[in-house]
Amino acid sequence: MMSGSVVDNTVSSGNSSAAIPTDISGQILDLDEDDDLEVFSKDTTLTDGSSFNASMQTSPASMINQYKFEEDADTKDIFVTVDNPESHVTAIETYITYRVMTKTTRSEFDSSEFEVRRRYQDFLWLKGRLEEAHPTLIAHPLPEKFVVKGMVERFNEDFIETRRRALHRFLNKIAEHPIFSSSEDFKIFLTAASGELTSHKKQGPGFLSRMGDTVKAVAAAVRGVRNRPQEFTEMQEYVEAFSQKISSLDKVTQRIVREQKEYLEELKECGPTYALWSQSEEELAEPLKNVAGCVDRCCKETEEQVKNLSDHLIPVLHEYVLCADTLKAVLRRRDNIQADFEAKTEALATKKADRDTMRNDLDKAEDRLEWANNALKSDWTRWQKVMRTDLRSAFVDTAERNVSYYEKCLAVWESFLHSQRTDAEGNGKVDFS
Amino acid sequence: VQDCILLKKMEISVAEAEKRTGKNAVNMQETYTVYLIEMRPVDAASEGTNPVPDSLWRRYSEFELLRNYLLVTYPFLVVPPLPEKRAEFVWHKLSADNMDPDFVERRRVGLENFLLRVASHPDLSTDKIFYSFLTEENGWKETVFETGFQAKADSRLKALNATFRVKNPDKRFAEMKHYGDELQSVISQLLRVRARAADRLYGVYKVHGNYGRVFSEWSAIEKEMGDGLQSAGHHMDAYAASVDDILEEEEHYADQMKEYLFYADALRAVCRKHELTQYELEMAAQDLTSKKQQREELATGTIRTFSLKGVTSKLFGQETPEQREAKLKMLETQIEEGEELVKERNAECEEFVKSAWVDIERFKEQKDHDLREALISYAIMQISMCKKGIQVWNNAKECFSKM
Numbered sequence: 001m002m003s004g005s006v007v008d009n010t011v012s013s014g015n016s017s018a019a020i021p022t023d024i025s026g027q028i029l030d031l032d033e034d035d036d037l038e039v040f041s042k043d044t045t046l047t048d049g050s051s052f053n054a055s056m057q058t059s060p061a062s063m064i065n066q067y068k069f070e071e072d073a074d075t076k077d078i079f080v081t082v083d084n085p086e087s088h089v090t091a092i093e094t095y096i097t098y099r100v101m102t103k104t105t106r107s108e109f110d111s112s113e114f115e116v117r118r119r120y121q122d123f124l125w126l127k128g129r130l131e132e133a134h135p136t137l138i139a140h141p142l143p144e145k146f147v148v149k150g151m152v153e154r155f156n157e158d159f160i161e162t163r164r165r166a167l168h169r170f171l172n173k174i175a176e177h178p179i180f181s182s183s184e185d186f187k188i189f190l191t192a193a194s195g196e197l198t199s200h201k202k203q204g205p206g207f208l209s210r211m212g213d214t215v216k217a218v219a220a221a222v223r224g225v226r227n228r229p230q231e232f233t234e235m236q237e238y239v240e241a242f243s244q245k246i247s248s249l250d251k252v253t254q255r256i257v258r259e260q261k262e263y264l265e266e267l268k269e270c271g272p273t274y275a276l277w278s279q280s281e282e283e284l285a286e287p288l289k290n291v292a293g294c295v296d297r298c299c300k301e302t303e304e305q306v307k308n309l310s311d312h313l314i315p316v317l318h319e320y321v322l323c324a325d326t327l328k329a330v331l332r333r334r335d336n337i338q339a340d341f342e343a344k345t346e347a348l349a350t351k352k353a354d355r356d357t358m359r360n361d362l363d364k365a366e367d368r369l370e371w372a373n374n375a376l377k378s379d380w381t382r383w384q385k386v387m388r389t390d391l392r393s394a395f396v397d398t399a400e401r402n403v404s405y406y407e408k409c410l411a412v413w414e415s416f417l418h419s420q421r422t423d424a425e426g427n428g429k430v431d432f433s
Numbered sequence: 434v435q436d437c438i439l440l441k442k443m444e445i446s447v448a449e450a451e452k453r454t455g456k457n458a459v460n461m462q463e464t465y466t467v468y469l470i471e472m473r474p475v476d477a478a479s480e481g482t483n484p485v486p487d488s489l490w491r492r493y494s495e496f497e498l499l500r501n502y503l504l505v506t507y508p509f510l511v512v513p514p515l516p517e518k519r520a521e522f523v524w525h526k527l528s529a530d531n532m533d534p535d536f537v538e539r540r541r542v543g544l545e546n547f548l549l550r551v552a553s554h555p556d557l558s559t560d561k562i563f564y565s566f567l568t569e570e571n572g573w574k575e576t577v578f579e580t581g582f583q584a585k586a587d588s589r590l591k592a593l594n595a596t597f598r599v600k601n602p603d604k605r606f607a608e609m610k611h612y613g614d615e616l617q618s619v620i621s622q623l624l625r626v627r628a629r630a631a632d633r634l635y636g637v638y639k640v641h642g643n644y645g646r647v648f649s650e651w652s653a654i655e656k657e658m659g660d661g662l663q664s665a666g667h668h669m670d671a672y673a674a675s676v677d678d679i680l681e682e683e684e685h686y687a688d689q690m691k692e693y694l695f696y697a698d699a700l701r702a703v704c705r706k707h708e709l710t711q712y713e714l715e716m717a718a719q720d721l722t723s724k725k726q727q728r729e730e731l732a733t734g735t736i737r738t739f740s741l742k743g744v745t746s747k748l749f750g751q752e753t754p755e756q757r758e759a760k761l762k763m764l765e766t767q768i769e770e771g772e773e774l775v776k777e778r779n780a781e782c783e784e785f786v787k788s789a790w791v792d793i794e795r796f797k798e799q800k801d802h803d804l805r806e807a808l809i810s811y812a813i814m815q816i817s818m819c820k821k822g823i824q825v826w827n828n829a830k831e832c833f834s835k836m
Contacts, residue, residue, distance in 0.1 A: 245651040252643040263633035269626045277619040283801040287808050392836040399830035406822035413815045
């Protein structure tokens with residue numbers, strides 16, 4: 001778990017126990033054992049759940065005002081693109097970097113344009129930082145590490161392109177998020193030179209304190225939450241159902257693509273058969289050749305339609321499958337924060353020693369919980385709007401493409417009819433009635 | 434009544450199909466289908482009267498018998514084919530079972546088509562056996578057998594199966610036979626490919642039905658998106674269902690192609706029969722030539738051709754003048770008969786070529802016209818399919834935009 005912005009014993013995320021082995025194994029060599037480094041980024045004092053800083057004037061309640069999740073696309077003041085994948089070969093490994101370009105008018109940025117190169121690991125790092133700082137806000141998912149099905153090579157062109165698009169969407173979703181987009185880590189991600197980023201990544205609490213956080217998180221998870229408010233239970237039920245439905249849609253769409261591809265394979269043989277036939281005929285040669293041409297053109301259109309589904313609808317559905325997992329994680333983290341509070345409440349009631357410290361801890365835990373709950377509630381509403389927009393436009397887009405596909409095929413066959421009509425009317429042969 | 438083309442006077446149709454059970458030739462119970470043939474005068478409709486049509490029931494095997502009779506009796510004509518005996522080139526949805534209602538229906542249409550083809554043929558339509566097929570339910574089979582066509586059929590079949598080589602093949606017929614081969618091959622390929630594509634297309638459409646189901650389930654957990662999703666789901670169901678009609682229409686196209694697949698065979702049969710006729714002519718001519726040669730040798734005493742008789746007579750002495758006279762006389766008779774045979778066969782051949790070529794030209798025109806129509810109707814089908822697709826997806830798009 002890459003935590004760096006919090007010094008206090010914040011219970012970050014319940015699922016970090018699963019993440020720890022893989023993430024830490026990569027970072028262990030990089031780790032700085034100095035945990036007296038306090039890295040306070042500007043926004044952590046504003047948005048972090050822990051209100052340990054006494055000088056902070058803001059209370060959780062007033063923080064809610066921060067979350068004015070208005071959707072004004074006109075006032076978009078930051079534009080991010082991810083493109084230009086390049087392969088890098090070192091002695092140890094080969095990896096891909098992507099160019100990340102930023103154009104912004106925001107005052108907190110030193111300049112209005114930035115261009116940096118980032119690799120997938122960097123994106124992972126960013127997401128981890130954002131989630132740690134805001135455990136109950138909903139971050140858009142990253143593309144997966146490896147494609148499980150199909151044994152796609154990491155350096156396969158299609159895979160890289162799909163990943164690039166997903167990374168692009170990820171950054172844009174972060175940029176559009178009212179809280180995430182003002183994160184210092186986000187700013188550093190977009191602007192820092194590679195060396196700067198590496199050293200920034202190293203800052204943070206040491207390995208031991210991070211392990212400590214994780215142990216607490218696991219303990220909280222095991223304890224479980226006692227009095228979950230109804231609305232969060234409803235959220236959980238929704239997420240379960242949503243997850244199932246979106247997974248089904250993903251599968252159905254993939255099946256459609258498979259069937260279309262097989263149809264295409266067969267259709268590709270039809271045109272040549274008509275063409276072959278035309279070679280034996282005299283009068284019929286022209287219409288047969290014409291039909292062969294029509295079938296071939298329809299094949300091309302079908303090919304494009306398949307590609308559209310794969311390139312446009314499937315990635316969106318897939319991302320929302322991952323979103324559902326994110327939502328589950330967010331709900332778990334919220335539960336853990338509540339479990340921690342409940343545990344501390346109990347402790348205060350039963351234990352006799354250290355009452356002052358415990359009361360202090362309890363207050364912090366309570367604030368943290370209220371903060372987490374409100375953050376989640378607001379972001380939940382925002383997420384639902386975004387989800388609705390995304391899925392609606394993805395399906396509308398798909399429907400439009402299908403209409404266009406059929407319109408193109410229609411035109412192909414109508415041109416055939418037209419050619420036969422002008423022919424036939426000339427010869428007085430065919431009756432079209 | 435028999436002079437003009439039958440169809441000008443009568444409307445022929447195969448109106449219905451029915452299942453029957455009965456005992457067959459080996460006294461076993463069997464189920465079979467019979468088809469109702471109806472004939473009503475063409476003028477009936479215009480006169481406003483609606484007389485009860487003449488009708489009778491026939492089964493497929495009787496149609497086969499009729500066609501075999503026509504094949505043997507008019508070997509120089511391209512005889513219209515029957516619809517297939519068993520369902521071939523099926524894609525998975527269609528049953529290959531002869532009792533399947535869809536198959537029976539398509540066969541009914543095919544049989545009607547066969548009768549109409551025969552009835553509109555300038556020569557075949559005047560055939561008496563054909564007429565009684567349409568008019569005499571009972572005793573028709575006996576009438577056919579009485580013509581003795583089966584004997585001809587058997588001998589021709591034997592001859593056709595024998596391998597023979599014609600010395601001077603007629604170029605036109607050779608080309609026609611080759612064309613028949615190509616036509617058969619390419620239409621078979623087309624039907625195969627089309628069946629496979631139809632199978633796949635069915636899958637594509639049907640999977641969309643799952644969208645309907647999932648949208649419906651999903652709409653249950655959504656508030657604002659619910660209505661849009663639900664109605665979009667209905668359109669996905671409609672899309673999935675639409676493929677059944679689409680593929681049924683395509684079957685008609687396939688049937689049109691199949692007819693010409695079988696026509697190709699009929700065309701090839703004419704060419705082979707011509708070859709046989711020519712071969713028999715060549716054989717007769719060859720025989721005559723050899724007999725004439727023998728006569729010459731006998732008359733002049735010279736042996737030009739090798740024969741065992743010649744060798745033995747050389748070895749054992751020539752025959753007596755009386756024997757020679759007798760032999761010469763016999764040869765003369767044979768030569769006379771031979772010349773008659775050659776004349777006959779020559780005339781037969783010429784007649785065959787003349788009639789066959791007229792019918793082949795007629796067939797060519799019919800084929801070009803029919804297949805062009807078929808291609809046009811295929812295009813119309815595709816257009817209809819596209820229009821349905823456009824409609825469904827536009828409807829779905831509207832629903833999606835309400836999500």
